[in-house]
Amino acid sequence: MIRIMIVDDMPIFLEYLRGCIDWNSYGFEICCEAHDGKEALDKIEEFYPDVVLTDITMPYINGLELAERITRDYPAISVILITGNNEFEYARKAVKLGVCDYIVKPFEKEELILSLLKLQDNIGKVVESTDNQKDEHSEELRALIYAGLHDDSGAIELEKKVFGDNDAKGGYLLALIRFDAKAFAGKETDSREQLINWENLIARMLADKLDIDGKFSIFHDFENNIVTLMRFDNEADIYSYKGYEFADIIQIVKNQLGIGSAIALSPAQTMLDVKKAYERALGFLAEKEYGQLWDIRSSKDNISYSSLDAIIRLNKDIETLQADDAEKALNDMWEKLNRNKDAADTTISITDMNLFTSAISILMTNIISSGFSIDKIYGEGFLPEKFMADATSSEEMKDNVIFLYRKRIEFEKGKKQSKAYDIANAARLYIEENYADSNLAISDISEKLCVNQTYLRKMFKSEMNMTLTEYITQYRMQKAKHLLSSSDEKLQTIAEKVGYNDVSYFSNVFKKYYGGSPRSMSKESR
Template identity: 65%
Template sequence: MNKIMIVDDMPIFLEYLRGCIDWNAYGFEICCEAHDGREALQKMEEYLPDVVLTDITMPYLNGLELSEKIIKDYPDTAVVLITGNNEFEYARKAVKIGVCDYIVKPFEKEELILSLLKLQDNIGKAVENSLRDDYVLTDELKALIYAGISDSEHSNEIEEKIFGWGSGAGYLLGLVKFDGDINNNSSREELMNWERLIAKMLEDKLDIDGEVKIFNDFENNIIILMRFNRASDISNFKGYEFTDIIDVVKNQLGFDITIVLSRADELKGVKKAYERALGTVMVKGHGKLIDLREESEPPVFTSLDAIFRLNKDIENLLSDDVENVINTMWQHIREAHPKEDGHTITDMNIISSALSVLMTNIINSGFSIEKIYGDGFSPEHFFSGSIGSDEMKDKVIYLFKKRIEFEKDKKKSKSRDVALSAKEYIEQNYINSELSVADISEVLCVNQTYLRKMFKSEMNMTLSEYITQVRMQEAKRLITATDEKLSLIAEKVGYSDVSYFSNVFKKYYGNSPRSMSKE
C-alpha cells in the first residue's frame, strides 16, 4: 500500500479526507495525520509516507514551507497541496518548490484520487496491491452482449444468475471508451490500468434504485449495465456521474473519454443496446456523453459474433480460423457497403475493433507488444500507406497470426518462473539506484502489470517491498561487518541520498544505522 500523511489544522477537514474515499480500494492507506507543519515534520521520520497531502494555511509552519523541507530531506516523498486559495502566486510558488500537484477546494473526490495515482508509479502499485483481477460473472455478462438471449426461459435464467431473484423495469447500458494513445506497449498497458481505476470510480459513484454491473468487453471498453426498479427512473436518469468523470479524467489525465447510454426494455434487448452504443462511439465525437435513449436505429457496425470468435481463436491459438473469420467478416461488410477504391469509415471500424481485441489480449496475457512486432511498433504507422481494403485486411490477418505464432514458439513460463527470474534480477542489480519495475519487465519480456501480479502471488510481497528487503539486508551486513562510511554503504545498496537511506533503514529495522554499526 502507498502510505499517505494528511496535514490540516481543521479537524473537520481531516475527518472528511479520512472518510470520503475508500483508500484501500485504490492502493492507499492513511498512515498518520498532523495538525500543522511542525507536527508533520516530526512524524516524517517515524512514518516515511509515500505521499504528503497538506493544506497551505497552517500555524507554526505553513504548507509551502513544509513542502520545501520535505522535498529537500525526503526526495522520494511526493507532496500534493490542497487549498481554498486559487491565487496564481500560490500555484507559482508550489511549482517552483517542486510540489507534484495543487488542488483547489472544493474538489471532486475523483479529482483527488486521480491526482494521487498519477504520482510516480502509483497507478501500477494500485493495480498490484488492491484491485481485483476481474469482475464477477464476467463470462455471463460478455455472453449477454455478444451472443444475446434466445428465448424468455433463457432470459429468466440469465437474469437470476446476474442480478439475483426478481426482475427490473428496464435496463440502461453505458459504454465508456478511452481515446488515449495506444501506439506502444507501455502506453496501452497504462491506459488499461487507468480504465480499471475509472471502472472502480464509477462503481463507487453510481447510486440508483436498482442494480449495477460493471465489466469490460473484448475491446476493453468499460460496460456499465444498470437494472432499474422503476421504468420512469430510466428516463429521468440524468447521467451527471458520467459527465463528472469525463471532466475529471480530461483535467487530470489529459484523456478524452466518450460515454454512450443506450436503453433496453428487457434483458434480451441488451445485446442490441450494446450494438447501438458500440456503433455510435465509432462514428460520433470524442470526449462527451452521448444519449441514445430516444433514438431507434443503430449505426452499422461489424459482426459481434466475429469479434467474439476472434478472441476465442487467439486464446486457442487457431491461426487458420482467425484468417477465415477476418475474411468472412470483411466480405460481409463489403457486400453490405459496396464502394469505390479507397478507405471508408467502415474499414476503420473493422480495423479499430479487431486491433482493440488483439492488443487487449496481448496485454492481458502478459506479453509485450514490441517483443512480438518489433521495437517502435505503431498500428497507425503499420497501416499507413495501405492501398485498398484487401491490403488492410491482409495486414490485420498478419498481426493476429504473428501474435499466435509468438505464443506457440515461446517457451511458456509459469508464474513461479517469472517471479524467480525477477527475484534473481533484483539480487544482481539492487545497487542501481534507478532500478525500476519497468527495467525488470523489459528484461523478462513481460508487461509490468503481469509481472507485479505474478511476483506478489508467488512471493507474498510486492516487487518494491522485495527490492527494499534486499537492500536493507545487505546494508545491515555491511554496517555490522565493515568499517565503511555510511555514505559509501548507502551508495552500495542503491541509495544516492544517505539521509533518505538512514530513514528507510530505521523504518525497516527500528534502529538507526549508526546504532547497529560495528564497534
C-alpha cells in the same frame, strides 16, 4: 501500500479526508496526520510517507514552505497541495518549484484519487498491491453482450445470478464508456498497458460513485471498454435518469489524465434486449467524437454494430492460437463491409477504419491481459496506430491487421509459456543479482522476462505474497544490515552498495524497515 501523510490545521477537514475515500481499496494508507507544517516536518523523519497531501494556509509553516522543504530535503516524497480558489496562483507557482500536483477546493473525491494515482509509478504499485476487483459475473455478461440470449428461461437464470432475483419490472439501461486510445499514440509502447490499468481503476471509481434506484453490474468488453448494466426499479426511472455520474467521470478523467472518453446510454426492456442495446451503443460511439455523454434512449436511428460475431471469433482464435481462422475471419469481415463498394475504390472509409481499429484494440488488450510484451512480439517502439496509419488502402490495412494477428499467435506458439512460479522466481533472481543498481526498475525485469509489467507484478505478488517493490526493499535492507554489522565502511558507501545514491533517503528507509537507524546497528555501535 502507498503511505500518505495528510496535513491541515482544521480537524474537520482532516476528518473529511480520512473518511471520504476507502483508501485501502485503492492501495493507499494514511500513515500519519499533522496540524501544521512544523508538525509535518517532525513526523516525516518518523513515518517517511510516500506522499504528503497538504493544505496551503496553516500556522507556523504554511503549505508552500512545507512543500519547498520537502522537495529540497526529501526528493523521493511526492507533494500534492490542496488549495482554495484565492490561493490558485500560489499553487501553480508551487508546481514549477517541484510540487507534483494541486487540487482546488471543493473537489470530487475521484479527482483526489486520480491525482494520487498518477504520481510516479503509483498506478503500477496499486495494480501490484491490490486484488483485481472484477465483477464475478463478468464472463457471463460479456457473453450476453456479444452472443445474446435465446429464450426467457436463460434470461431469468442470468438475471438471478447477476442481480440476485428476476424482478426486472423497470427494465435496463446500458452505459458504454469508450476511452480515446489515441491519447497515448506516439508514446511508449507500454502506454496501452497503462491505459488498461487506468480503465480498470476508473471502473472501480464508477462503482463507488454510481447511485441509482435499483441494481447495477460493471464489467469490460473485449476491447476493455467499461460496460455498466443498470436495472431500475421503475420503468420511468430509465428515462428520467440523467447520468450525472457518467458525465462527471468524463470531465474528471479528461482534467486529471488528459484522456478523452465518450459514453452512450442505451435502453433494454429485458435481458433479451441487452445485446441489441450494446450494439446500438457501440455503433453510435464508433461514429462520434470523444468528450460527451450521448443519450440514445429516444433515438429513432437503427444503429447497430454488425461485426460482433466476428469479434467473438477473433478473440477465440487468439485464445486457441488459430492463425488461419483469424485471417479468414478478418477477410470475411472485410468482404462483408466492401460487398457494395466499387472494386476500383481503394480508399479507406470510416467504416473500414472503425472495424480495424476495434480488431487492433481487441488484439492489444488480449496481449496485455495474457502477460506478453508488445515490444517483444512486434519490435522495440512498435506503435499499432502508426503501423495502421501507414496503410495506403483498405486492402493494405486489412493485410496489416492479419499480419499483427499472425505475429502474436506465432509468438506464443514458439514460446514455452512460463508458469507463475517460474516468472516470479526469475524476477527474484534478477533482483538479487542487480539490487546494487540504483536505477533498477520493474520495467527492467519485465523486459528481461519478456512479460508486461502488470502481469509480472500480479504473478510475483501471487507467488511470493509480497510486491516486487517490497521484495527489492527487503533484499536491499537485509544486505545493508549485514554490511553494517560486518564491515567498517562508511554509511555513504554501504548505501551505494545496496542501490541508494542518497544516504539520507537510505537512512529513512532503513529506519522505517527495522525501527532503528543504520548507525545503531553498525559494527561501531557494538
